[in-house]
Amino acid sequence: MLLKANRLRELVLGPVLMLLSLASAGAAAAGDKVNESWQVNMQPGATEIGQSIYDLHMLIFWICVVIGALVFGVMFYSIFYHRKSRGVTPSTFHESTKAEIAWTVVPFLILIGMAVPATSTLLEIYDFDDADMDVLVTGYQWKWKYEYLNENGENVAFFSNLRTPQGEIYNATDKGEHYLLEVDEPMVIPVDTKVRFLVTANDVIHSFWVPELAVKKDAIPGFINETWTKANVEGIYRGQCAELCGKEHGFMPIVVNVVSKEEYAGWLEAKKVEAAEIRGLMAQTFTMDELMTRGKSVYERNCLACHGANGEGGVGTAIAGSTVAMGEVAGHLEIGINGVPGSAMQAFGGQINDVEMAAVITYQRNAFGNNMGDMIQPIDVYNHKKG
Amino acid sequence: MGAHHHGPAKGLSRWLFTTNHKDIGTMYLWFSFSMFILGGAFAMITRAELFQPGMQLINPAFFNQMTTLHGLIMVFGAIMPSFVGLANWMIPMMIGAPDMALPRMNNWSFWILPPAFLILASTLFMEGGAPNFGWTFYAPLSTTYAPPSVTYFIFSIHVLGLSSIMGSINIIATVMNMRAPGMTYMKMPLFVWTWLITAFLLVAVMPVLAGAVTMMLMDIHFGTSFFSAAGGGDPVLFQHIFWFFGHPEVYIIILPAFGVVSQIIPAFARKPLFGYDSMVYATAAIAFLSFVVWAHHMYTVGMPVAGELFFMYATMLIAVPTGVKVFNWVTTMWRGSMTFETPMLFCIGFLVLFTIGGFTGLMLSIAPADFQYHDSYFVVAHFHYVMVAGAVFSMSAAVYYWLPKWCGRMYNEAMGKTHFWISFVGFNIAFFPQHFVGLAGMPRRIPDYALQFADFNMISSIGAFIYGASQILFLYNVVATIVAGKPTSDAKTWEGAEGLEWTVATPAPYHTFETPPQVR
Numbered sequence: 001m002l003l004k005a006n007r008l009r010e011l012v013l014g015p016v017l018m019l020l021s022l023a024s025a026g027a028a029a030a031g032d033k034v035n036e037s038w039q040v041n042m043q044p045g046a047t048e049i050g051q052s053i054y055d056l057h058m059l060i061f062w063i064c065v066v067i068g069a070l071v072f073g074v075m076f077y078s079i080f081y082h083r084k085s086r087g088v089t090p091s092t093f094h095e096s097t098k099a100e101i102a103w104t105v106v107p108f109l110i111l112i113g114m115a116v117p118a119t120s121t122l123l124e125i126y127d128f129d130d131a132d133m134d135v136l137v138t139g140y141q142w143k144w145k146y147e148y149l150n151e152n153g154e155n156v157a158f159f160s161n162l163r164t165p166q167g168e169i170y171n172a173t174d175k176g177e178h179y180l181l182e183v184d185e186p187m188v189i190p191v192d193t194k195v196r197f198l199v200t201a202n203d204v205i206h207s208f209w210v211p212e213l214a215v216k217k218d219a220i221p222g223f224i225n226e227t228w229t230k231a232n233v234e235g236i237y238r239g240q241c242a243e244l245c246g247k248e249h250g251f252m253p254i255v256v257n258v259v260s261k262e263e264y265a266g267w268l269e270a271k272k273v274e275a276a277e278i279r280g281l282m283a284q285t286f287t288m289d290e291l292m293t294r295g296k297s298v299y300e301r302n303c304l305a306c307h308g309a310n311g312e313g314g315v316g317t318a319i320a321g322s323t324v325a326m327g328e329v330a331g332h333l334e335i336g337i338n339g340v341p342g343s344a345m346q347a348f349g350g351q352i353n354d355v356e357m358a359a360v361i362t363y364q365r366n367a368f369g370n371n372m373g374d375m376i377q378p379i380d381v382y383n384h385k386k387g
Numbered sequence: 388m389g390a391h392h393h394g395p396a397k398g399l400s401r402w403l404f405t406t407n408h409k410d411i412g413t414m415y416l417w418f419s420f421s422m423f424i425l426g427g428a429f430a431m432i433t434r435a436e437l438f439q440p441g442m443q444l445i446n447p448a449f450f451n452q453m454t455t456l457h458g459l460i461m462v463f464g465a466i467m468p469s470f471v472g473l474a475n476w477m478i479p480m481m482i483g484a485p486d487m488a489l490p491r492m493n494n495w496s497f498w499i500l501p502p503a504f505l506i507l508a509s510t511l512f513m514e515g516g517a518p519n520f521g522w523t524f525y526a527p528l529s530t531t532y533a534p535p536s537v538t539y540f541i542f543s544i545h546v547l548g549l550s551s552i553m554g555s556i557n558i559i560a561t562v563m564n565m566r567a568p569g570m571t572y573m574k575m576p577l578f579v580w581t582w583l584i585t586a587f588l589l590v591a592v593m594p595v596l597a598g599a600v601t602m603m604l605m606d607i608h609f610g611t612s613f614f615s616a617a618g619g620g621d622p623v624l625f626q627h628i629f630w631f632f633g634h635p636e637v638y639i640i641i642l643p644a645f646g647v648v649s650q651i652i653p654a655f656a657r658k659p660l661f662g663y664d665s666m667v668y669a670t671a672a673i674a675f676l677s678f679v680v681w682a683h684h685m686y687t688v689g690m691p692v693a694g695e696l697f698f699m700y701a702t703m704l705i706a707v708p709t710g711v712k713v714f715n716w717v718t719t720m721w722r723g724s725m726t727f728e729t730p731m732l733f734c735i736g737f738l739v740l741f742t743i744g745g746f747t748g749l750m751l752s753i754a755p756a757d758f759q760y761h762d763s764y765f766v767v768a769h770f771h772y773v774m775v776a777g778a779v780f781s782m783s784a785a786v787y788y789w790l791p792k793w794c795g796r797m798y799n800e801a802m803g804k805t806h807f808w809i810s811f812v813g814f815n816i817a818f819f820p821q822h823f824v825g826l827a828g829m830p831r832r833i834p835d836y837a838l839q840f841a842d843f844n845m846i847s848s849i850g851a852f853i854y855g856a857s858q859i860l861f862l863y864n865v866v867a868t869i870v871a872g873k874p875t876s877d878a879k880t881w882e883g884a885e886g887l888e889w890t891v892a893t894p895a896p897y898h899t900f901e902t903p904p905q906v907r
Contacts, residue, residue: 037838037840038842039823040822053756056755056756057759060749060750060753060756067746068743068746074721079735082656082721083725088724090656090723090724091722092658093661094658095662096661099714104711107710111703114703118753122692122696122755126695170442171441171442171443175440175838179440179838180836181837204532209762211828217687220616220623222616222622223623240828244521244832246451247447247448247451247519249833250832250834251447344532
């Protein structure tokens, strides 16, 4: 009997202990690590809130384990000993007001014990005050835009696209270490700084989730949600869109680079210089080769998912041989800049700059056998936008 | 043929024009099983794609159609109709009624179902493909950005909603009016009680779902902006309406399962249910609470903190009546004299796995922790523990339990037990690892994933294939029983079974209780 009870305890606790030892192995945070492939538990991550959530999660987990051990213990004891094959005659007891009251009141008290820490953590999460900086996060089908808001209006803004090549996704080449969790340009934020995210979307609902920064908030078109993080360890943190947002929902990762305050200041300065350079490029006239090279990379980042690697189409219409790409320049620019309302074709005028727009339109008109031979310069895009 | 004792009509017209509760119940059961196989096939396709990282078999657009149709067909086509079928067969026999109260409407509520699902399945072959926005069809992905087939989807939801409402009205009318003399409310079998409460839930929330899809229809075709901020609407409004339907819907699925388990455990423990009254009250309490917890599906939409707290506390409270139920089942087993035939095995499987699903449900109710769980595979694991191990396991238990009464033949016990063990093991291999990948950060509804999730996903897919294959064994066992099972004419198949259905002949005659029994 004692032996049986011991075995039972092993059976119940064994997997749990294994789970916990695995969890602690996976919980060493920070740095740009590749996550363990057998990770079985949530991570406290790099923030205080993340730690509180993790503690809460483990508290409830353990309460459930204890209740489960009791309930299943009684049940399996009964299954082993109260069986007909052992010759037991059934007793006929039923109804006990005392038992009913006990198993209503005791769980209720346990729930209160859970609700208290849960409430205090929730109130912490909802404390949006005193943020040191704001980043506007906008979800697009299927990429993120990060805009660093600044009271002088000198905002730094850029898009963050999946960097994993199609060849890796479609198994033509080996998959890299950060397969599907790598972007062309990550968000950069300073360490030990309360960063408030203002989260919204351009088309459908997305959700901004970085597990190790303990941030998840839905990005809803037409509304702005708030959330915040304060990372206390430098490192690269990776997440994904969490709300089904269409075909490429699985392919819009989030990468946040948490750096020292000095490094952040340097990065922001460099972004401003870069923005000034792009403004300079606007006035420049490019050669066909320059436009085609730039256009190809813009195409791969923005158009390929819907229009195909060879312009053959997919979710979007084919570009190879299309009446748009082989028709009037103005009509082609119009669709590129303002999109097609009511369809999946977005207005890219606000998403890519005029140099990129000029390059990609040129590329579409000359690649895939379209060979129109015409060139579009940034000034043409600028003029089209002005009307 | 005499005017008083007529058997079924012959041929196809028997099934097309029948008003017999047993025939209609049979049709519901076969229909739901075929939908279960179809929805299961879609799940197999998604699990095959998720077997390895990278896109191998299907493209992301088709993957989304598969997850969407899997959810819709399993919820509306497999689980709900299967319990309606069970209600049709069993409720009149359990309360001593000759048939359902509204037999012609009963025929109609079944026969509009197959066309509804034909329409839904046909969207797969339409331009732009089938619905691809998830079974929760959040706007604006399901309105402005939806494929053209969404209109057919809306029509299909309307029709199956109509079927559910008619079915529930019928059950309410039957239970309230057709109980045998002496069958007071507090003497009704628990399956009847749970279905009565479920029927009220259905009548309350199916019109809300109809409202939601009608608003979608207006947004898509008639220029309104219920769910578009650009026109003064709100995409989150959709979620509030959907989950006001959707959360009671969860209990619509699970309450009849509670009823089935409450019938079967006492039968095989050879001991009355521990607390009948408290089981009834707990069911009513769960049903009531189900109306005030819907926004726990929406903790991350940006509700005010007061709203978060209200929905968190209300949701946590559901643990109390659910706990009462689990404690009652365990206490019923305690000091019984148990045997473990297939129905009992499925009920014990239900009890263990549903309780685990209940625990993860409690974890999910904690709003701050849900900020990490929400929309991850942890949620997928949770609701499959309550939907599959809850509803589907109890449905399997019910079929094995009452099949001898239905067809007068005994199923193959060894094969039944094999079906249970393969299901149980396969189910856990499929869904337990999903807790791990969810906690480690894998979002749900993605066709491809980061390499760190690869091992558990492969295990999960293998488990899913095992679980899927075990249902073929189930089908074989049921068909073999009907065609060539060992004939039995014992009125009471199971030694410990109680209830009016065990007082009629085996197999149950076409008409039962033409003169009502006297219940003491």
